[in-house]
Amino acid sequence: MEPLAERPFPPGAYPLVVVGSGPGALQVSYSLRHLGVEHAVISADDRPGGMFLRFPFFQRLLSWTKPYAPVPRGTRAYERYDWNSLIGEEPAHRAIQPELMDGSSEFPARPEMEASLAAFVHRSGLPIRYGCAWQATRAEGDGFVLETTDGEYRCHQVVFAVGVAEAFTPDFAGREHVAHYVDTRPAESYAGKRLFIIGKQNSGFELASGLLSWASRIVLASPRPAKLSVQTNSLAGIRARYVQPVEDRFMGGGVFILDAAIDGVEHVGDAFLVRTRASEGGAALDIEADEVIAATGFTAPLRDLPALGVATFGQSRLPAQTPYWESASLPGVYFAGTITMGAPGLKKNGVGGTGAVQGTRYNARILARELAERHFGLELTREPVAPGAVVDRLLEEASDAPELWNQKGYLARAILVGPDGPYDGGIVPLQAFVDGDGADGAAMTLEGDADGSIRPVAYVRRRGAISEVTLDPEPLHEFRASTDSRRRLSEALRGILP
């Protein structure tokens, strides 16, 4: 490691500090640099990648990047087909992931994702101070002081992009016998073993599908039944990539899936006895296993932030956030990356924003813009939109905008009406638009329903009151071509547009 003085961002005072070097941190820093906002970036890791330095273990990523898409690589519209690349402002910084895939799958392998993030940093020359671990925080004056292994950093605002990858294992008897998902070893080391996996979320199924050809038997158990994403028609539930164990169970192939709570784990000779209790009926069942792994989830590594005043909620202890990803209880503290799941948005029909890269990269870009406007005096130019073109623009966005496709019901394209007429309000968090009391206008988003239909929904704001205009689905999602949608949208905007 280079001596302290040669690494960027030595300890000291900066207007803003970004903590982290995963996708969230990289995207927010890149976007801040693009807007000319001075800030420091510190990370405990020794290279970029965040969680992708370690996870997933066995399978490829859940998110695809299609080398061949209906639109040219590197365009804005292509982002919708590339869920892994960060969003660059120059051609060399865009659509990096497809360049690094060997063509054997549309899902990058973990090393390919790691390489893509490293390439993004390298090509954009993004400065990051590695090997600088954030340890403690305090409020001072009108800002914060971050204590790190290299010394103190003072700033007015801080963006924590620290991920949600701290292992969490619930408390039960014999917990000490149980390894956590994060400590999973190479697949070969589980050859011939009877495996018991506690937890039926994606991490549990990822292990199960990765170890199917190694373990002699696999039991997956948790109190609640597993839902499959193909059933919920959303990204909620076990993703299709990890469904093989479900089929193996059905075929009697040595996989067992239980809805049961864990009463305890006992060490018996060389093996373990897992004492389970069925969710339905409460019947006890003791199961022998050679290895027990808790794929029981993660928490956000917030250190002393809760003590400082950052309110958290839920089992993951996510920080509660405003629609613009600021701590809902401690102004000046912001979040980027996976941790922005703490701002779920309107949660219409229970569907919140995604914490995955394809969504959070847009959150980060919007956050950078918001920070620039709010705290750094930046006045971004608002592109005017001709009154006659408003409806067309909204429908085009519904058809093509990657932000709308990757953050359904969460991000929206806003067109607002100012004293000089309609202007592009940019991509905004939908909740901010719906709850805000700004100018009249419309925000267009996309929403999926339980049976898989995708509809454009326009939220029209008229003197602070919101009305919903739900448009029809189209077989090929060519919403811009729908005369009915055009008519209904025009009607809804009557009186708002000059």
Added chain:
Amino acid sequence: MAMTTDEKADALGRVALFDGLGSASLLPLGEAATETTFADGDALVIQGQVGTGLFVVVSGVVRIVQHGEDLARLGPGDYLGELAVIDREPRSASAFAVGPTRCLALASWDLFRRVDADSSLSHALLRGLALRIRALTEQHHH
């Protein structure tokens, strides 16, 4: 001429409270409900008395009186007392027959037994109450 179980179930089914219930839920209620005839001026319920059931007006008119003041008139298909059938609170108003009046009476303990056994009945009651609360809230607003 006495009502058959089917007719009683039918009459109950037209009540908003039991909106959406299939015959599987309504028939047992119809079976449990009893037909009562009231002469002009007869009291169905008296204000302040512990509520013991609900009444569905089959024919005739029922006058609702609270603290001596006429509040409303109920006709065929209208009902009273479904709150009492759930919480057995004292009747907040009295009800009197205007002219000869036929009613179906459903005792709270009979409805109770059915609610315990039939989740969709419980759900329908919940929905019915939500409807009434919503209607009242809008009424107060206007």
Added chain:
Amino acid sequence: MADNEALIDELSGLALFADLPRPELAAVAHTLEEEWHADGQRILREGLSGTGFYIVLEGEVAVRIAGEERARLRRGAFFGEGAILLGEPPGADVVATGRVRVVNLAGPAFHEFLMRHPRVMYRMLQEQTRRLRSANRWSR
């Protein structure tokens, strides 16, 4: 599994769940999602579709119709069920007054939740009756 113990303990103190044995309470705790809202945050929005069911754990919320406050709800109180049951958008805004913690269940999951937990549904029935009574001038 001692998952979610704190939440289970919290729920066990609410009237809505007074009749549930611990295992059923644990199942309920797993189904509900915790949310934290700052002062002034709208939780339920008048006129917007796809809303959910909420129970107040901590703090206070105000029920507002056309900007006018109609009621305050505190720990143990629930809201949002009307819109789901009737298949219509809520008729009122519900806004956090001070910091508020709630648990939330998505609209599409509400029906199954009630069917799975009839004792909860019964408690809800009793509470709805209470609400209707107080909103009513007379009992039908």
